[in-house]
Amino acid sequence: MFELAESDPELSKEEAGPLxxxxxxxxxxxxxxxxxxxxxxxxxxxxxxxxxxKGATVCMLNEWMDARHIHTLAFDPPSASEQGRPWLWRYxxxxxxxxxxxxxxxxxxxxxxxxxxxxxxxxxRLLALSRAVREFESTLAQNxxxxxxxxxxxxxxxxxxxxxxxxxxxxxxxxxxxxxLKVKKKFPRLRxxxxxxxxxxxxxxxxxxxxxxxxxxxxEISTGQVILAAxxxxxxxxxxxxxxxxxxxxxxxxxxxxxxxxxxxxxxxxYDKLLPEWQGRLARLxxxxxxxxxxxxxxxxxxxxxxxxxxxxxxxHALDPRQFRAIPISAPSTEELTRPYLWRFWRDLPAPGHISxxxxxxxxRVLVERVEKYATETEWQRAYEEINQFESQLLxxxxxxxxxxxAISKEEQLERFxxxxxxxxxxxxxxxxxxxxxxxxxxxxxxxxxxxxYTSTQACPWHVVSANDKPHARVAxxxxxxxxxxxxxxxx
Amino acid sequence: MFELAESDPELSKEEAGPLxxxxxxxxxxxxxxxxxxxxxxxxxxxxxxxxxxKGATVCMLNEWMDARHIHTLAFDPPSASEQGRPWLWRYxxxxxxxxxxxxxxxxxxxxxxxxxxxxxxxxxRLLALSRAVREFESTLAQNxxxxxxxxxxxxxxxxxxxxxxxxxxxxxxxxxxxxxLKVKKKFPRLRxxxxxxxxxxxxxxxxxxxxxxxxxxxxEISTGQVILAAxxxxxxxxxxxxxxxxxxxxxxxxxxxxxxxxxxxxxxxxYDKLLPEWQGRLARLxxxxxxxxxxxxxxxxxxxxxxxxxxxxxxxHALDPRQFRAIPISAPSTEELTRPYLWRFWRDLPAPGHISxxxxxxxxRVLVERVEKYATETEWQRAYEEINQFESQLLxxxxxxxxxxxAISKEEQLERFxxxxxxxxxxxxxxxxxxxxxxxxxxxxxxxxxxxxYTSTQACPWHVVSANDKPHARVAxxxxxxxxxxxxxxxx
Numbered sequence: 001m002f003e004l005a006e007s008d009p010e011l012s013k014e015e016a017g018p019l020x021x022x023x024x025x026x027x028x029x030x031x032x033x034x035x036x037x038x039x040x041x042x043x044x045x046x047x048x049x050x051x052x053x054k055g056a057t058v059c060m061l062n063e064w065m066d067a068r069h070i071h072t073l074a075f076d077p078p079s080a081s082e083q084g085r086p087w088l089w090r091y092x093x094x095x096x097x098x099x100x101x102x103x104x105x106x107x108x109x110x111x112x113x114x115x116x117x118x119x120x121x122x123x124x125r126l127l128a129l130s131r132a133v134r135e136f137e138s139t140l141a142q143n144x145x146x147x148x149x150x151x152x153x154x155x156x157x158x159x160x161x162x163x164x165x166x167x168x169x170x171x172x173x174x175x176x177x178x179x180x181l182k183v184k185k186k187f188p189r190l191r192x193x194x195x196x197x198x199x200x201x202x203x204x205x206x207x208x209x210x211x212x213x214x215x216x217x218x219x220e221i222s223t224g225q226v227i228l229a230a231x232x233x234x235x236x237x238x239x240x241x242x243x244x245x246x247x248x249x250x251x252x253x254x255x256x257x258x259x260x261x262x263x264x265x266x267x268x269x270x271y272d273k274l275l276p277e278w279q280g281r282l283a284r285l286x287x288x289x290x291x292x293x294x295x296x297x298x299x300x301x302x303x304x305x306x307x308x309x310x311x312x313x314x315x316x317h318a319l320d321p322r323q324f325r326a327i328p329i330s331a332p333s334t335e336e337l338t339r340p341y342l343w344r345f346w347r348d349l350p351a352p353g354h355i356s357x358x359x360x361x362x363x364x365r366v367l368v369e370r371v372e373k374y375a376t377e378t379e380w381q382r383a384y385e386e387i388n389q390f391e392s393q394l395l396x397x398x399x400x401x402x403x404x405x406x407a408i409s410k411e412e413q414l415e416r417f418x419x420x421x422x423x424x425x426x427x428x429x430x431x432x433x434x435x436x437x438x439x440x441x442x443x444x445x446x447x448x449x450x451x452x453x454y455t456s457t458q459a460c461p462w463h464v465v466s467a468n469d470k471p472h473a474r475v476a477x478x479x480x481x482x483x484x485x486x487x488x489x490x491x492x
Numbered sequence: 493m494f495e496l497a498e499s500d501p502e503l504s505k506e507e508a509g510p511l512x513x514x515x516x517x518x519x520x521x522x523x524x525x526x527x528x529x530x531x532x533x534x535x536x537x538x539x540x541x542x543x544x545x546k547g548a549t550v551c552m553l554n555e556w557m558d559a560r561h562i563h564t565l566a567f568d569p570p571s572a573s574e575q576g577r578p579w580l581w582r583y584x585x586x587x588x589x590x591x592x593x594x595x596x597x598x599x600x601x602x603x604x605x606x607x608x609x610x611x612x613x614x615x616x617r618l619l620a621l622s623r624a625v626r627e628f629e630s631t632l633a634q635n636x637x638x639x640x641x642x643x644x645x646x647x648x649x650x651x652x653x654x655x656x657x658x659x660x661x662x663x664x665x666x667x668x669x670x671x672x673l674k675v676k677k678k679f680p681r682l683r684x685x686x687x688x689x690x691x692x693x694x695x696x697x698x699x700x701x702x703x704x705x706x707x708x709x710x711x712e713i714s715t716g717q718v719i720l721a722a723x724x725x726x727x728x729x730x731x732x733x734x735x736x737x738x739x740x741x742x743x744x745x746x747x748x749x750x751x752x753x754x755x756x757x758x759x760x761x762x763y764d765k766l767l768p769e770w771q772g773r774l775a776r777l778x779x780x781x782x783x784x785x786x787x788x789x790x791x792x793x794x795x796x797x798x799x800x801x802x803x804x805x806x807x808x809h810a811l812d813p814r815q816f817r818a819i820p821i822s823a824p825s826t827e828e829l830t831r832p833y834l835w836r837f838w839r840d841l842p843a844p845g846h847i848s849x850x851x852x853x854x855x856x857r858v859l860v861e862r863v864e865k866y867a868t869e870t871e872w873q874r875a876y877e878e879i880n881q882f883e884s885q886l887l888x889x890x891x892x893x894x895x896x897x898x899a900i901s902k903e904e905q906l907e908r909f910x911x912x913x914x915x916x917x918x919x920x921x922x923x924x925x926x927x928x929x930x931x932x933x934x935x936x937x938x939x940x941x942x943x944x945x946y947t948s949t950q951a952c953p954w955h956v957v958s959a960n961d962k963p964h965a966r967v968a969x970x971x972x973x974x975x976x977x978x979x980x981x982x983x984x
Binding site for chain 1: 597667920
């Protein structure tokens, strides 16, 4: 894999000159074509042996291309607020818009490379990390973000020669970082780690290119050529995602809206007794010191007028306003449309000790977007797996995730629609769109049942709550939330 | 100020019922009218005596109004990453879009109230904090964000009765926070602190309303009425901002583009010697441990083709990609247009140990927006003061701010435009817009000279660099940056 790069090939300035002129013109053209089409973002991952000129490459790309449309995404080790989130959070959050280019430095390969460079890499962790990387890149590729990965490489001798040369002049010595000095000793291990990471994550839709880095001209021209090819390439669709049985064990049998029992009722007296009781229990829980370490995500879906808002308010009543954010999800904004559809949900993930309450959610992809044909069949079919992966990553980071479907019958919905129309301050909740959606009742029911079937996993099941009786639904949800938290905090 | 509220007025459920129905309908109507007009955001600041039902008010507003268009902005004490920024940073960052409503909890009044509640408030700090608050609210009011502030108040006896009552039932005891218990003892001091803060910051464009909070119905109805009035009100323009001589001492004489000397030149040999020397010096500085505490903002302005990009790259060459972000400023996005024009710059402020390099900046308001008439005369006239305040806040937070104007002559620009057109990979830099701007040379010169006159302060002066000779300009800028940093880090 590294034979050519370790032969330290060179390119004379005379050879490189005309190549560079040609490349820069072509790169700019390709960059502008991308910007105009706006159908795909490009992420360039910069990795490789320390002291191989990775930093200089960032400068070069900003000079060769139009820097106004390039984002350098350089990541320090994770900050405190980043450590409390899933580890891919910061990469998700910073995805460039379609048409734009991002140069990623300190990428999602860092943990994988660190593990691979250990004396005895832990196989299980290696596989888990490389799998997470592959899932991430596959989701990106399928959602309008092209990824190309460059590995800067040179021979052990050339690396140490380069480092020594820089050190010999006080005006260039600063270019040598402490890591660069350690390479000589650890070279074989770092090389093998790179080779392993590359072989575990090289995919047609997210390929690696090894860049010979000993000679500046060779490094620059090779970099430019690889990026030009990437910019010009038609997007390669990834293979079908890894089957979901692989990542998440589905609940069997899955819940269903068919033959649901809507009879549960709670009398007024009972409600007045139970509601404050469970709110109090929730309130004490979220004020418990253990809770400060726990991020919580609550997802509310359900038919129109199922009572999501009222149920959410019964929960937030027990919370400190500083602890939660209620996030209403409606049609995506222009900014959101230029990113993968999961992007906006990643942005709203809670820090430890905080609760994000989604009033509708990423499940819109397989519900309204499917029924109204905003997403293609390929897109929403694929989304089940993408969602399962997303939720697995949340769970893996220690986030408590609860998904509720508030279910009402078709007759009950009609009654509520009419009651809303009659109320001066509830009529705003009922629009022609609600009536249109109602006509699609069966299509939504089918989409919902499919959603249960493919995304109700053992680790993250759907809680279907009969909501024809609001008091019953509110208390039932509160109880589930409390029990899940007690369980997560080890307090039950 | 608090007589009425401390008489703990009540409203029976019978009286409140019809009022509530009417209010909710009117609130929703007013909210939707706002959403449609999209010319103004509304920020509702919730403050007052602890244990007066502020948290319950947030719940109520989310129920009475359409929660999908309300953002609850509840702030914990500042996090580590927030502490490294100007203290208003987090409030700026979270401003809602025009048309939307934000409920602010843990607002920018916290430090002022804390100071005012000390046994012996420090007069200087009190005045500085209240001045910062007034400047902030005035800038908001003038840029499409209406602010209304509610102070929840009740008598000492009613506060402690309410707290005791909640405590007596285990299901409501959690509603009492540790702060609420301390109020009884400190009541007079907290009341006086509130009265002082209110009298220092009550403005027609950002008024305070005192809400009687002892009785739930009275609290709810009063809250709704105040917010309804605010939603319905035509925006009140603030008075002329406090004159700038007040906030920042202007440089005298201010720099000017007239009669500028463009003769400075640097020979090739000298450049090849000086450039790495100063880059090395900069590189060592930003790797110094003291630098980790310092945020840096570099602003680059100048005529088209003055060489901003090339100069910036000579600086970034000495930096670690993780340390800096180069931020190219072009026309604002849809998202940015719905916020005050300074919003997007606040978002990009650096953390300590980081450098934000603005390639064009907030000065666009008084340059391109003035000349091209994108801003009204009132808007750009006002901007001088808003910018001075913004930069004062940056300096006050310990940020190093350097502003460079790269100046070229009209003849030199013509030569560069032509050379760019002839270069295959530079022609992208030259567009019809550049030629159009060039026709407005005199108008831009006038705008630039005015900008120097009104924003070159002693604390944050403009550095005008003759840039007809690129090597000279690059080294001159590098030297200024290095010297300013050495000075800030106390290393010179």
